Amino acid sequence: MVNGEGEWKTREIPMVCHLKSSDFRNREIIVSCNGFLCITPIQGCGPVCLLNPITRERMMLPKSQLTLSPTLLIPGYCVGFGFDLLSNKYKVVRVYYENHQAYSDGEVRGFSEIITVGETTWRKLDSPEEFRKTRLLYGSYSNPVFLDGTLYWLTNNYSWLCSGKKVDILALDMDSEKFWSIEDCPSPRQFRNRRSLIIVDGSLAIIDYHSYYDYNPDSLCSMEIWLLKGSKTMGFSFNSTTYDMSGLLHPQNKWEDFFVIAKLDHDTFLLRMDLLEKNEYSIVLYSPERKQYSSVHESSNKIFQHCWMMPTLRSLKAAIDK
Template sequence: MSNPLPRDLWTEILVSLPVKSLLRFQCVCKSWKSLISTPTFISMHTQHSESVHNYTHLLHYNSYRNSKTPYQLLHTDGSFNESQELEYPCQMRCGDHQFVHDCKGLILFTTVNEVGPDDNRFEPLTLWNPAIRMSMTLPRPRINDVPEPKYCIHGFGFDQTSNDYKVLRMFYHNYASSRPTQAELYRLRTGAWETLMVAEDSFQYYFSTKMQAFVNGASHWVVWPMAPGSRKRAVLLFDMFDEEFRVMKLPDHLSLGWGRSIGLGVSGGLLSLMENNNPYGSVNLSYSIWLMKEYGVVESWTKQFTIDLEGWSYGRIFLFRNNEKVLAWNRKNERESEESVLYDPKTHRFIKVGGIKGKGYLLGKNTFVESLVLLDKLNHIQT
């Protein structure tokens, strides 16, 4: 061309394109390939995707399917009729995952035998970017030989200040143990693990679930005290920016609701809470949905609505789309396949959902962002 466009303008144009187009355009010329794979461009593209393509997704794992594509990425159009089959990362054995965390286009797999005194049991952590079909195995952590009994928790998030993904890995013991809690942090930018200093009072708790809720730059978990006789639950958080643990109180109604499970989530960028209103063993289940309207302010927890699961023997619910809908699973007995339904809190009606194949588990429930992250990593593996 006689009057080529300035580089800044080319960058602005390319940043607005979807991932599939950019992967093809790497073959146009060396300068485009070099530009698209730079950390600066990848960061700019992710930020643009967040501001424009902010549709909701669920990552669904089908436990009955034995193939290279046991995952579905479900895009919501109000009915979840659209889905995309995803190939399993080739360096992982299908079904060996224990928990899955997702954040800004990356998915973290932890495995059943992630750590143990016997080196033969060790299974590494894996980061996966389904948009570019690439994954990478994290280096072996520093903390490997942890005496029994132990409890392993993972956190995964993004530090907006340093523009970096971070993986938290921590071990704690029961209250009768004299062993200190251990924690370490992996930073994607440096590609290395670093041991963290942990204050003793940060881990005087049991975790009610290993699944995190990542919001406001921090991973959150529901916990309850280890000390005998104490039943006041709270929220333990790990801030990805200052890399410190803190405890956030819950209102008395939620902190003292012993015998009723609660779980954390994210809705519309706010920390959400799902409270099971029935004691363990009840047949007729109902859940109350709460939102923390002002982050960090205990008094701002506000009940949004309550869902009566209409006599289902088992139910799992997932809040999404700014409280507009709730996705629930219904299983009448152990032999019947699960049914998925949408609950509309405005009409109090349940609608069957299409697009979800077979029986399985929901592994992620955040705003999906197509990203180029891992494209610039030398040790990535193509799926």
């Protein structure tokens, strides 16, 4: 760990999708499902590639039929990748936000489309009225989480105040392709921001903590995890656990922010630690209980900046064709 207790070795795996660098402009969104990756540019209706980085199999999805002006698209473009448990098919969802000057009310417009992998065309999703008129998603810092046949996004609930609803999480059932929402989640406590969704112990979890560059880095850093228990039909309950993250503030590392990628066991988190000034990051394992960390990987390539993936030797082609 931090005092040389143990050693980690990493190996880089090429992420070749036969995509032009101009398509991505060095910024990608990567989401995973069942060991497969979905890779796409961070904005626009650009190419989408599915990849198994272990077997090196890859597949390009058909082009989108949406006609949106690249100059009017704003940050917030988001991609979801999940599995329909009823049809046994993979599906990809894309959400766009357009700031169109022709809209007299000045509002941002949201568009969403979906494709069943193996089909030739994308389909427009029937989105809620509030979603079509309001930018909901935090953007690339919170790509949707897939769990038990459903995609979940964090929302910017301030945009819902005018309608009287406090929608915290937007969900999409992969089988019916219908949106629904989780409302009135507990608000972040003082000095914490709502940062992301992850899967913890097989349940959806909301992660709240402050970022180092927003606050005094010498102050105590704590993180709170809200575990969601329940269902769409029965409702949800929220149980919180607070973790002391101050052990990360070691004078020699000078990290400025962190992002929770996954919780691996009862007291081990996989984190991405950012050194913003040099545009570098480190992947570390951290134990809040022992206040110990071990560096797993250091790089200036943020291709896995928010993505947690369990590797698989399954054939991508066989999974798509079944």
